[in-house]
Amino acid sequence: QKEVEQNSGPLSVPEGAIASLNCTYSDRVSQSFFWYRQYSGKSPELIMSIYSNGDKEDGRFTAQLNKASQYVSLLIRDSQPSDSATYLCAVESTGNQFYFGTGTSLTVIP
């Protein structure tokens, strides 16, 4: 079983719509959760971090965490073509090890 699993997509949404990205993790004691964005040919950049159950909002991005269900999600409101990228879910697990999912490819159609 993979440590972090994401729906690989690809996911296509029209401009202005809400994009929903999902991630599950296997280590129940994980405490820190991150979403990274990676443009093609570039390195990952941090979008959001979340540590507590519930929602965390930052501009057009909302991260949601449910530790009981071992589930993390990222919502992107008012999606823009510039949001087209691969989104990586990362979990800091036992022993401060970072595990990344395989990423979800998002395309925002103008």
Add this chain to the structure above:
Amino acid sequence: DAGVTQSPTHLIKTRGQQVTLRCSPKSGHDTVSWYQQALGQGPQFIFQYYEEEERQRGNFPDRFSGHQFPNYSSELNVNALLLGDSALYLCASSFGTNTDTQYFGPGTRLTVL
């Protein structure tokens, strides 16, 4: 303020050879982590260096080794290269254990023929 830098940008090696990749952390950062990202996959944690010592290690064989220098820069060494070692190697720097501040470098693309 310089970000994380890595060298070289691209590298081509043949099976069995050895390679050294280099990373300079972002100014003010003292922790360096290395990741391997195969095509179409997420980054996989190789190891992390802090205070010139390996602090954490992922599930990688001993062929992968590293070093951190007093100026916090770091090297990743891979011996006896295999075709499967072809990947993008990413360096990320952070301050102490604060992973919120983990910034990635542009990566080194290694191709093993």
